Amino acid sequence: MEQSGRSIGSFSAPKMLVGVIDANESHRRQVAQALVSFYQVATYSTAADAVADLGKRPLCALLVDQSAPPRGGGDFVRLIRSGNLFAGVPIVFTGTGDENTLRHQAAECGADCFLAKPFRRSLLIRAISQQINKTVEKKWEALPAASRRALVGTMDVYNSFSDVVEKGEPVAYAQVLSACGPLVEAVGMQEHKEILASIRSHDNYSYAHSLGTATLLVLFGYAIGLKDPDLSLLGSGGLLHDIGKMSIPYDVLNKADPLTPEELTLVKSHVPLTLQFLGQSAELPKNLLVIAAEHHERLDGSGYPRGLKGSELNELSRMAAIVDVFCAMSERRVYRPAISAEAALSIMVEGMSSQLDQTLLALFREMLLDTGR
Ligand SMILES: [Fe+2]
Ligand SMILES: [Fe+2]
Structure with a gap:
């Protein structure tokens, strides 16, 4: 609706994109199903596939599993954090096993938070939401x-x-x-x-x-x-x-x-x-x-x-x-x-x-x- 060259401008936002890297096909499917109502979801079985596809797309969060091929999620997150790839994108580290070990692994590689499998859908959504909000609120400083x-x-x-x-x-x-x-x-x-x-x-x-x-x-x-x-x-x-x-x-x-x-x-x-x-x-x-x-x-x-x-x-x-x-x-x-x-x-x-x-x-x-x- 326009009048005399004036326009109302945009008030709405499209769905945000979340990337998921996990070697386990059924887990990728479950995560995608859990998130699809809230976000656009792109899933990958390897880190290399994710990099090739997501390199230029505006991501709002990335889920990286500890087992992500080829060298494990920890190595991949370290690689991301040491360069310009996915700069500023919050990373949720997922994995199985002892929670303390996982927390330590996530912190050590530079992930923003971790989720121990199996996790509830609401926990997953909350974790991603919190990370997105941290990024959004950081931009307010400018x-x-x-x-x-x-x-x-x-x-x-x-x-x-x-x-x-x-x-x-x-x-x-x-x-x-x-x-x-x-x-x-x-x-x-x-x-x-x-x-x-x-x-x-x-x-x-x-x-x-x-x-x-x-x-x-x-x-x-x-x-x-x-x-x-x-x-x-x-x-x-x-x-x-x-x-x-x-x-x-x-x-x-x-x-x-x-x-x-x-x-x-x-x-x-x-x-x-x-x-x-x-x-x-x-x-x-x-x-x-x-x-x-x-x-x-x-x-x-x-x-x-x-x-x-x-x-x-x-x-x-x-x-x-x-x-x-x-x-x-x-x-x-x-x-x-x-x-x-x-x-x-x-x-x-x-x-x-x-x-x-x-x-x-x-x-x-x-x-x-x-x-x-
Ligand atoms: Fe209202
Ligand atoms: Fe209301």
Whole structure:
């Protein structure tokens, strides 16, 4: 969707590529099956095959088995680390036998972490995800100061939520606000593009979605003339709006196949879970709770959890719904690739005209065109 030579730019990211080197055919197949929903996977029986094929392709992580022919995975990883091959690509070392020996082998050859076979699918995905995020977060160091502070601050506070949720403690709003200050500042300096680009490859999808929502809500706020403290409230609301998802099993949130009715009910329960969690903190502004409570409500009453409609939904709920839908569509999911910004907006205009506030949506689209690359 283009207008007067302006373009919305890219918000989405393709699947990232993971290389797997393992002499054992059935293990290669198992790993590929485990990862295929999340990543593009290329498997090889020898290191030489991997080098020949992957040399020029942008890898996000490499799994090297200790038995990788011809001279073993340890030798191959040492070779990589002593030259320019796969520079900066995180390496997960896999193998059988005693865990301490494997840990030692991995550290000694320069791998970033190790996994002892047989490993669970969730452990494999978590290990790769952590390594990818380390690489992504390292790149933040080169960003302009405000964007860097926004990313690091919100990442820290978001990570702290998982402990807070687990212990049932209230959210410290002062911490959230201080993390959102640099976000409001960075968006005010038109650095939202840097922030959105920086989280595009981040593998913590909940964090990336929450910060993306926060960033675009703040940008939306600026576009309609809001000032602080309203802008900070939009940022905080975006960051906290799906926090209840932390209590929903990872396997359900990241299921590649269609959800069963029970699983769908479980996913939808993230709204009451979020409210229950946020309700423990007496200091949170009421409007922040509105964002969390009503971002899945729709003007025609088809939303959840309360099926509110029309005038029951204020401007804030309507903005939150637009930004949440746009961010979710623009993000890669295990069950579908990312949808381009233009296609997402077309769906929101043509397919959701009775559900989303079309006047605000037109403003949102104009804002993206004005600020797009
Ligand atoms: Fe949500
Ligand atoms: Fe959301």
